[in-house]
Amino acid sequence: MPELPEVEGLAVSLGERLADRVVADVALASFSALKTVDVLPQSLHGRPVDGVRRYGKLLDVVVDGTHVVVHLMRAGWVQWHEQVPRTRLRPGGKSPVALRVTLDDGSGFDLTEAGTRKGLSVWMTDDLTTVEQLTSLGPDAVSLRPPLESPPLVAVDTATGEVGVTASTTAEERHLFWAGVLADRRTQVKRVLRDQSVVSGIGNGWSDEVLHTARLSPFALGASLGADEVGRLAEAVHGVLVAATERAVGSAPEELKDGKRGGMAVHGRTGEACPVCGDVVREVTYADSSLQYCATCQTGGQVLADRSTSRFVK
Numbered sequence: 001m002p003e004l005p006e007v008e009g010l011a012v013s014l015g016e017r018l019a020d021r022v023v024a025d026v027a028l029a030s031f032s033a034l035k036t037v038d039v040l041p042q043s044l045h046g047r048p049v050d051g052v053r054r055y056g057k058l059l060d061v062v063v064d065g066t067h068v069v070v071h072l073m074r075a076g077w078v079q080w081h082e083q084v085p086r087t088r089l090r091p092g093g094k095s096p097v098a099l100r101v102t103l104d105d106g107s108g109f110d111l112t113e114a115g116t117r118k119g120l121s122v123w124m125t126d127d128l129t130t131v132e133q134l135t136s137l138g139p140d141a142v143s144l145r146p147p148l149e150s151p152p153l154v155a156v157d158t159a160t161g162e163v164g165v166t167a168s169t170t171a172e173e174r175h176l177f178w179a180g181v182l183a184d185r186r187t188q189v190k191r192v193l194r195d196q197s198v199v200s201g202i203g204n205g206w207s208d209e210v211l212h213t214a215r216l217s218p219f220a221l222g223a224s225l226g227a228d229e230v231g232r233l234a235e236a237v238h239g240v241l242v243a244a245t246e247r248a249v250g251s252a253p254e255e256l257k258d259g260k261r262g263g264m265a266v267h268g269r270t271g272e273a274c275p276v277c278g279d280v281v282r283e284v285t286y287a288d289s290s291l292q293y294c295a296t297c298q299t300g301g302q303v304l305a306d307r308s309t310s311r312f313v314k
């Protein structure tokens, strides 16, 4: 699933390609993906693109003041075309394309979704505050400000063309923020990190990486962390996400998926060697997800109970 760094990378990459372009056509192939009825896709035809933003893990393509907000969910992605294929999209067909946007120069992009469980969602609206998936988001994981009030994370130096992530918080602010979030929270840190209403932008993958960097057990309870541990978590969230965003920005959409995995130490690497200590990366599996961790780095060597194996032990 694309998380804050990948969606920020998509926003910057799409923003550069859509600059100064006019929407020629918007074709909806998956009617179930569109969650709103107040703005029709064809009403965007002939209107200029204002820009592309990220809020949490959501993407917002702004067309002449109208917002096309996209939640890519687990298996959604953006595919860029220098020339949009001429084949007509058939609604309800087997194609992974949910929505296709064609621009005035013939280029454009598809929102695609792999697999049979469809979850990709699109809201088209003139008023962002009507999208509950946006207004319910907690502070941005990097800026620590409400997503709709956060300035873009990535700045482009107009003189050199270099892109950089603007880190507008201090270590002290980050520590205070996370101390406030974790106080009295009797849920596992891993779940707190993934809860979009608490802090937005982090999913299953980068939460594994944050916990590995912070040397914290994914099962540790929020309120049980000492000040040192809260400080390590605060710096890990910031450091891991900023580094991943810097790698993601400048990548083409099709490069971002592989780039995400390449920057990870433990997530999706069960059985491989931990790059920090050399211990084997372990896994805990759930009904529809799994987490990875290093016992030596994160749990004092303790192997965490895995439901898929402990079922047989009981």
Ligand SMILES: [Zn+2]
Pocket: 274, 275, 276, 277, 278, 279, 294, 295, 296, 297, 298
């Ligand atoms: Zn390790």
